[in-house]
Amino acid sequence: MTPSVVSRPRPQPLPQAKRRDELLYIALALAALSLVALVAPALELPPVVPELTVDNPHQWNVSVTVTDADREASLAVGSLGRETTQTFLRTTDQGERWIFSFRYGGIDGGELVLSRTELEEAGWRIEVPDEFAARMRTAGVSPSA
DSSP states (O other): OOOOOOOOOOOOOOHHHHHHHHHHHHHHHHHHHHHHHHHGGGGOOOOEEEEEEEEEOSSSOEEEEEEOTTOSOOEEEEEEOTTEEEEEEEEEOOTTEEEEEEEETTEEEEEEEEEHHHHHHTTSEEEOOHHHHHHHHHTTOOOOO
16 A cells, blocks of 8 residues: 655745735835945946047057046057057047057157047047157167067
8 A cells, every 4th residue: 555645735924924025025126226226327337439540650569548637547548550540449538638648668658638629620530749759769669560
């Protein structure tokens, strides 16, 4: 003979406990929504310039960074080969004053300071200044291969 299995019905929660659980879930959901509402503005991405074109007419490769008037943080725009032009996409907007810095081989190649209006009038296009080449020659840096 096979032994029979007897299962007992699961006890049902009391109506008060069920109501308390429902209120707890509602409170947690509201807390989560409040947290999202507080954090969401901080997660917004900063404004960007869709395209920034850099002309490098010189015989040296160049790394370009940019900062704003406060100079609190620099942003790498990118690197260019010698005698090339490159368009960089989605550069973080630096506001009313843009300060570009140029380097090659650890050598400071100078800065270019432009207002937002000047950049807009130039079609968001800059040229690595002649000062960069002068500094490379003064430092005895051979042209890039």
